[in-house]
Amino acid sequence: MSISSNLTLELFNQPFLLEKRIELLLAIEKTGSINKAAKEVPMSYKAAWEAIEAMNNLSTTPIVLRETGGVNGGGTTLTEYGKKLLKSYFLLKEEHRKFIENLNRITDLNSGSLKTIRRLSMQISARNQIVGVIENITDGAVNSEVALKLKGENKIVSIITNSAVENLGLNKGDEVVAVIKSSNILLSTDTNLKLSARNSLKGTIEAINVGAVNAEVIINIGNGDKVVSIVTMNSIEKMGLKVGTSVDAIIKASDIMIGK
Template identity: 45%
Template sequence: MTHPTHPTRPSRDPLEVGGSVWLQSGTQTLGGAARIALLAAIRETGSITGAAKAVGMSYKAAWDAIDTMNNLAGEPLVVRASGGKGGGGTTLTAPALRLIETFRTIEREHRRFLERAGAAIEGFAADWQLIGRIGMRTSARNQLAGKVTRVTRGAVNDEVELALAGGQAIVAVLTHESTEALGLTPGSDAFALIKASWVLLMADEPARLSARNQLRGTVSRVTRGAVNAEVSLALDESTTVTAVITNQSLDMLALSEGERAVAVFKASSVILGVND
């Protein structure tokens, strides 16, 4: 019997700076690399059909692009000659030729800029990974970065432990497939997502609970609403966990800024992710 193989996570390539150039007229795009390439191909082939084929574009898409550029430019860029003794053809006007040369000049300068920027970021991979994390947008209120310290394989699911910056740890339960797809192994970086509504708060007193995650900290902020309150718990100088609880629970626990408390949530409530 053969066992199915699972895809392994590819090794990360070196960081590079990338970008593209396009020209605009107001809020409308006049030409980017694809449209400029189309104009250049028309110049070389003298034919819409030949140019479209050269840039991998359909005949209709090529004419749509030409119409758009002509309209936005406010003057003809492409002129199609009617058939005659020498047959018809397509030519570029002087403004179109200048547009190609202008774009090529900007493109060369842009390439030089990318080369300089690429050289400047050498050795700053960790900073760019951090930029990627802080730029992430998700509905989960709590986004905590850490390092995988342990992966325990079970009969159905895996248990992954993630060490946070301040020394406390989060445990997540996920499928074998998810563990392998994310490339989660001891020493790898990952982040945990936990919705604020999944976090329970309790006074900082010893208790026996079935929930695996119990993070201790100090209340740093309390925002009371009409029905619920948002309570932020500082685990250390850089890590905060936020919970949404009812005002009644807030009053019962007597939670206020500076009080010690424990954030409690199930391992199944933790979503793990990695930066590609």
Template identity: 45%
Template sequence: MTVGGTNFGGKGRIGLLAQIAESGSISKAARAIGMSYKAAWDAIDLMNNLAGQPLVERVVGGKGGGGTRLTRRGQQLIDNFNILENEHRRFVEQLCAQADGIADDYLLIRRMSMKTSARNQFQGKVSAFHRGAVNDEIELEIPGGHRIVATITHESSESLGLKVGSEAFALVKASSVILATGNDGMRLSARNHLAGNITRVQPGAVNTEVTLEIGTGVTVAAVVTNESAQELALAEGQRAEAIFKASSVIIGVPA
């Protein structure tokens, strides 16, 4: 779907949400749209991060032992996407100006259409900008009150038009994230420290992917070796800290 030559994208992810609403299961929803279970969870984590709040929640108990359902925000996103997709450009613009939530979801859907290899994507606003001798230091405030610090060149800052208050997003590869447990008193040079609880541990042939929830609906993914995961005894519910350098953060702005 395009509006004014701009591609909305996001159909696959919105379709995933719709299937979750219908089936009450992430695995069934993933199969219905031809997506792997892991890819489905990755998409959900990404959407939650971009929305700044959960779009999907787990249901404990019940006849089938529990399941998954959309939050009110998740259902609202689907409803608003359908409105945007089915209406003419002028009508869409009227809705964006008048209907509650439409304008926000228009922007959210555009963010979801972005494709990148970076596992972690955070939407926020520039809260501080420090110009240095060679590089600039950008501080981005993301949902939950967390702050991410990035170091980029002057040229990049200027080309992106960055300034305090401007909307931007931060990209961080999962392989750039270090996980630490019980590191009280440890002093590190890395600028970014995001503490939270482990919500998922997925061992692979060589590496283990760990998902850390740092706030309601906001997660950080890290890829560590299986040996490291075993030494740290990483498990769901465990408290941990995601650590990464400011130089490992890529800053972008909406097109």
């Protein structure tokens, strides 16, 4: 027994893009004819036009245009918006496929074990979640080093178990999320400081949210990425941290979790 699901996009609580309509749009793009497209799907000519009219009516921008007359006798074409919509749909479909694949991997329906599904809906308490692309995976005896490229020139390395790499199905080029607890990010104003930690991200303090004992320091590391560090008020005073201060956000590779 396995889990399967079709992807349907809704607009104004109405089915908008279904698998059959996608097939129709692809056939229109290929043939340039509503009649030929309907035969390829297959569906009746009337049903094809009803589907097109429904999509065009629901959309704020036309998806399909019908041209009449002209040198070639007219035809049916997709608008630029329609072509972009198809491209976006297939990107979503690939993510949908990965989601279903992951559901099947962590759920044993044959034994009736559904408890692991809760993992997918868990809210992560870690404050820092940064998107990156895997540049390289170096396997070790027990652990693997996963090198990620963030936006811009920033790069970080995560150390996770070999089994985690296998379970997540990680490969070079995959887009993943680096998850880091704010308490695991150390700050330094000494750019020449030598540390054993693999990761040091240069940034500028954007905000400091003061609490009774600790402060939340938000660091802009460039290209839209920000990390948050929790430090004591005593450290804030001793280091002279304030908005605009340049700092290094230091993170041990073993403190970076990977999500996909």
